[in-house]
Amino acid sequence: MTVELQGGANVVTSPSTTQAVPRCTLCPAGCELRVAAAGPDVVRSDYAVRPAYGPCARGSTLGELIGHPRRIRRPAKRTGGRWAPLSMREASRAILEAAGDRRIAILLDGNLPIEQLAAAAICCERWERASLSLVVEPTDRELLIGLDAGGATYLAEDDLASCDGFLMIGDVFAADPRLAKGLLDRRAEQPRTPIAAIDPGGGSASKFASHAVATTADGQRATLAAVAATAGLDTQDAAGPDAQRAGTALAGCKRLGVLMTAEHGRTTEWRAMGRLAAELATRRGGGVLAAPAGANALAAVRLEAQLGTVPLAEVLAAEDTLCVAVGCDVLGMLGWPDGTATCFAAAAALPNATTDAATIVLPVAMSVELGGTWLLSGERRVRTEPLLAPPAGVPAPAEVIAALAAADGVPATTEPVEAPLPQRRRGDKEPAAPHPAPRGAPVLVLARSPVHAGAGEWTGHGSWQQALAGVPELRIAPSDARQMNVANLAAATVRVGERSATVRVRTAPELAPGTVALADGYAECRALLPGRVEDGRIVCEPQTASVSC
Amino acid sequence: MTTAPTAATAESARVIEKRVVINLDRCIECRSCAAACYYSHANMPVVNFARSGWALLPVICRQCKAAPCVDACPAEAMVRDAHGVVRRKLFQCIGCGSCARACPFGVIPNEPAGTPAAAKRPDRMSGHQIAKCDLCADRTAGDPDAVPRCVAACPSGALQFTDERVALAEGLETIGGRTTAEHLFRRR
Numbered sequence: 001m002t003v004e005l006q007g008g009a010n011v012v013t014s015p016s017t018t019q020a021v022p023r024c025t026l027c028p029a030g031c032e033l034r035v036a037a038a039g040p041d042v043v044r045s046d047y048a049v050r051p052a053y054g055p056c057a058r059g060s061t062l063g064e065l066i067g068h069p070r071r072i073r074r075p076a077k078r079t080g081g082r083w084a085p086l087s088m089r090e091a092s093r094a095i096l097e098a099a100g101d102r103r104i105a106i107l108l109d110g111n112l113p114i115e116q117l118a119a120a121a122i123c124c125e126r127w128e129r130a131s132l133s134l135v136v137e138p139t140d141r142e143l144l145i146g147l148d149a150g151g152a153t154y155l156a157e158d159d160l161a162s163c164d165g166f167l168m169i170g171d172v173f174a175a176d177p178r179l180a181k182g183l184l185d186r187r188a189e190q191p192r193t194p195i196a197a198i199d200p201g202g203g204s205a206s207k208f209a210s211h212a213v214a215t216t217a218d219g220q221r222a223t224l225a226a227v228a229a230t231a232g233l234d235t236q237d238a239a240g241p242d243a244q245r246a247g248t249a250l251a252g253c254k255r256l257g258v259l260m261t262a263e264h265g266r267t268t269e270w271r272a273m274g275r276l277a278a279e280l281a282t283r284r285g286g287g288v289l290a291a292p293a294g295a296n297a298l299a300a301v302r303l304e305a306q307l308g309t310v311p312l313a314e315v316l317a318a319e320d321t322l323c324v325a326v327g328c329d330v331l332g333m334l335g336w337p338d339g340t341a342t343c344f345a346a347a348a349a350l351p352n353a354t355t356d357a358a359t360i361v362l363p364v365a366m367s368v369e370l371g372g373t374w375l376l377s378g379e380r381r382v383r384t385e386p387l388l389a390p391p392a393g394v395p396a397p398a399e400v401i402a403a404l405a406a407a408d409g410v411p412a413t414t415e416p417v418e419a420p421l422p423q424r425r426r427g428d429k430e431p432a433a434p435h436p437a438p439r440g441a442p443v444l445v446l447a448r449s450p451v452h453a454g455a456g457e458w459t460g461h462g463s464w465q466q467a468l469a470g471v472p473e474l475r476i477a478p479s480d481a482r483q484m485n486v487a488n489l490a491a492a493t494v495r496v497g498e499r500s501a502t503v504r505v506r507t508a509p510e511l512a513p514g515t516v517a518l519a520d521g522y523a524e525c526r527a528l529l530p531g532r533v534e535d536g537r538i539v540c541e542p543q544t545a546s547v548s549c
Numbered sequence: 550m551t552t553a554p555t556a557a558t559a560e561s562a563r564v565i566e567k568r569v570v571i572n573l574d575r576c577i578e579c580r581s582c583a584a585a586c587y588y589s590h591a592n593m594p595v596v597n598f599a600r601s602g603w604a605l606l607p608v609i610c611r612q613c614k615a616a617p618c619v620d621a622c623p624a625e626a627m628v629r630d631a632h633g634v635v636r637r638k639l640f641q642c643i644g645c646g647s648c649a650r651a652c653p654f655g656v657i658p659n660e661p662a663g664t665p666a667a668a669k670r671p672d673r674m675s676g677h678q679i680a681k682c683d684l685c686a687d688r689t690a691g692d693p694d695a696v697p698r699c700v701a702a703c704p705s706g707a708l709q710f711t712d713e714r715v716a717l718a719e720g721l722e723t724i725g726g727r728t729t730a731e732h733l734f735r736r737r
Contacts, residue, residue: 031704044588047701049688054704057584064588173705177579180705184575204578207604450579464587464594468580 022387024059025111025295025367026453028377029157029178031055033368033387035063043067043388056177058453061462062368066388068461070350072363073391083361088395091360092407095345098359099322103129105315106401107343109327110134110300111293113372113384114419117300119398120326121307122413127405131321132309134300135328137454138531138538139262139270140292144301146274148425153278153287154298155257156378161185163286165194165253167246168260169224169277171203174448175261175291176377183208183257194253196246198223201263201447202475202511211246217443217515217542221269221276228280235276256284261291264520265446265529268434268539275430289377293454295367299375302422313533316341324404327364327397329354329457334538335526347400352457353523364397365390366458373419381421431535441514442480444496444545446529452521459521472501472525475508475517476547484547494518496528496543505547516545565612565633569684569700570716575707578605582699582708586682589698593680596699597658607708608656609699610635610682618681621651627681632690637681644678657681684710 023030031054036046045055045063055062065071075091076083086094095104104127108120117134124132147154160166160182173180187193187208197209200217215223223243225235230247250256258281262270274290281288292298304311312330315321325331325343332353334341346354347362355361369390376382390396395403402412451468452459459465474494476486486492488507493500494516501524511517518525528545531538580598586609587594599608616635619627626641627648637648649659658680685697689710696710709716 038591045585047585047589047698049692049695050701051696051703051706052701053706054581054702056579056581056702056704060581060584060588060702173577173579177577177581177704180575180577180579184705188574204605208577450577451584463592464584467587467592467594468583 020371020383020385022368023295023374023382023384024055024062025374026058026062027176027291027293028295028298029054029176030295030374030376030382030384031059031178033059033062035387041067053181054178057451057464058459061459061464062366062387064463065350065458065461066366066369067391068350070461071391072348072350072355072361073394075360075362077360078358086360088362088403089407091345091362092404094360095322095324095404096408098344103131103321104404105310105318105321105323106130106132107135107312107315107323107325107328107330108132108397108401109367110136111296112327112367112397113370113374114296114299114303114422115372115417116370116396116398117303118307118420119417120401121309122417123398123401123405123410125308126413127408127410129408130405131315132307133312133315134304134309135312135330135333136297136300137262137264137293137333138312139264139266139540140294140297141301142270142537143260143262143274143290144292144298145425145428146271147278147288147290148302149271149428149430150275150278151282152274153282154377154379155287155289156376156380157182157289159287159378160257160289163255163257164190165250165256165284166196167227167250167256167258167280168195168197168199168205168209169220169258169273170199170261170263170266171201171205171448172259172261172291173205174203174450175293177450179259179289179291183259194249196227196250198227200266200512200515201445201517202508202515203447204450207510211242211249213242213246214240214512216512217445218267218439220267221273224273224276228276231280231283233276233279233283250284253284253286256281256286258286258288259291260288261448263446263448264526265444265540265542268534268541271428271430272433291377295376296374298379299422302425303420305425306420306423311536313536313538316538317533325354325358326400327367329455329523331357332455332457332523332526335523335528335530335540347397348457350458350461353455362400363394364400365394370396375422431537439542440544442476442516442545442547443514443542444494444528445515445517445542446520446525447475447517449519449521452519454521455523455526456521471504472519472522473506474503474547475506475511477511477513477515478507478509479513480516481505481507486547486549490549492547492549494528495546495548499528501525501528516547566712567684567710568612568713568716569609569697570709570711571607572707572709573604573606575705576604576606577705577707579704581702581704582607585698585702589685590680593678595658595680595682597656607699608654610656611654612684617651617653618648618657621647623647630686632686634684634686635681636683636686637679639678642678646679648679648681
């Protein structure tokens with residue numbers, strides 16, 4: 001493995017990344033993917049003959065989804081409750097007619113190869129009435145901005161075995177199962193390796209902690225600050241006994257690995273937490289492994305500033321704009337499936353909450369069907385090959401945008417697009433610390449799902465996920481379950497205000513009483529804790545909920 | 550008084566060479582093994598899960614030395630092959646579920662993934678046949694270094710495909726069976 005400095009960032013090039021192969025694009029681990037024919041027109045995921053430590057359950061679904069029966073293969077327009085097929089040219093004209101004199105906002109999935117993002121930016125720069133927004137999970141965006149601002153050294157999964165202590169924030173094993181190997185290799189070698197965990201959602205990672213730090217749904221930042229204070233960082237947060245013990249255990253670390261995932265509905269302070277985590281890891285001679293949803297989240301967050309795109313919060317706050325979602329389930333991600341906002345048109349590989357609300361639906365290639373450059377964990381610039389070509393007539397995301405621009409009279413460019421080097425973000429201002437209102441119990445938080453990616457817009461179509469469980473799982477402490485009179489494995493209804501979701505209860509002794517945790521891989525779960533635009537960003541807070549059978 | 554040897558005892562001389570074992574300190578409950586099994590075996594998963602206290606652990610066939618499923622099968626579809634693996638003959642299985650009921654460890658699923666309505670659709674084979682782990686014989690039979698797909702996909706290295714004596718020496722558990730008691734496998 002070689003390490004070189006490039007653009008002020010550590011760029012790690014491992015021998016395994018020199019050859020372009022198809023890779024999973026659902027998280028920055030970037031596991032190699034294979035497919036095998038399972039019939040004349042059916043492909044399924046296949047696996048290496050030797051132990052390959054991946055892909056996980058989410059990545060295994062991708063092979064099936066490429067040829068899924070519900071795959072969107074041609075444009076269609078909703079008329080009177082029915083879908084009428086259109087040509088791409090007719091669909092483009094219909095979108096421009098609906099826009100009239102308004103501006104057009106292109107909401108492009110940030111989890112695409114860098115070449116696609118750059119090509120879309122060039123197109124929108126020439127198309128004067130359009131603005132481009134790169135969509136990543138709002139919590140991931142805030143966390144990654146904070147990490148860049150804190151000068152984080154980014155670790156890859158393979159680097160973890162050389163760390164001598166770990167701090168896990170959130171259920172990092174669910175977000176990126178592959179990082180468990182390095183951590184557990186180190187623990188097998190040195191059984192007394194300190195592993196501290198801050199996770200009010202009681203995820204599987206917290207079960208492996210030698211020092212589980214008790215915290216409330218709103219208290220993640222304060223708890224992290226208290227741990228950081230033991231490393232000499234001036235955080236002005238008093239350390240509780242658990243945080244004090246964890247901080248003391250990590251005090252002897254010469255290479256601390258901080259593993260983080262920014263889960264929805266936990267806190268509005270991910271940016272501050274990212275900066276704190278970066279500073280803590282640097283103080284302890286280590287680095288940070290962030291596990292966002294999507295393999296290219298870090299590149300998208302960095303390119304947002306470089307390519308002159310518009311933050312999603314700014315687009316959503318603007319009036320008199322027609323939104324076109326390309327490749328992303330923006331309404332499902334934000335928990336807005338009920339008409340809080342609409343996208344007039346949505347390009348997607350498979351039906352999702354955004355296409356369900358759109359008037360015009362367009363086909364688009366999945367990210368695994370596009371070769372290109374990705375910025376995987378550890379800031380590795382990795383080139384991938386397509387897993388399979390997209391179905392005939394299904395365009396790449398940049399081609400969808402180019403077709404819309406061409407219909408509006410913008411000539412197409414023929415120059416090849418090179419992947420720009422995403423530069424570390426600096427100078428983002430940190431929002432003022434919020435003062436969350438006191439909440440009653442139980443408080444609902446969302447938690448990363450090991451079997452669904454994002455809001456489940458792709459993996460929700462997987463036959464294995466559907467066979468496994470059609471309804472999301474609600475983790476609840478046994479004492480809370482007794483108090484609410486709900487039984488383990490019973491069907492229940494979770495209500496937050498006027499919104500509700502049907503869930504299956506699972507009593508979880510590892511969860512602190514007073515908090516219930518729901519998987520975030522379902523649009524209906526995210527709708528319970530919808531995001532809102534505040535201070536130029538999108539935030540999503542825990543809420544008081546009720547649970548009943 | 551002597552008893553006639555059963556099919557299982559007669560074939561028990563062929564002992565399984567390698568087993569899938571689990572390092573209980575490494576399983577992170579991601580279910581990657583179950584997904585890999587499902588997609589590799591025509592949507593007929595044989596990796597199931599048992600909750601034991603805090604832990605959710607995978608359970609699959611232990612390839613018993615005296616396998617009750619072989620004795621119970623009325624169609625002689627369950628046989629032990631030359632490598633000691635108990636396999637189900639695809640075209641002899643009548644889906645009666647006798648093997649699932651005979652299995653003392655409950656690791657042969659009678660209804661795949663607990664979804665009888667979806668599994669028993671007339672256009673699908675699953676639900677009409679019993680799924681049975683064959684340790685991915687299509688790849689492991691001819692290659693001593695090959696591993697079953699559940700082992701290949703395990704991201705944490707919890708699942709290993711190894712000789713039983715090696716597993717016992719390293720304190721690893723054969724997956725399946727001993728996962729029913731509360732807190733039997735409390736983590737460190």
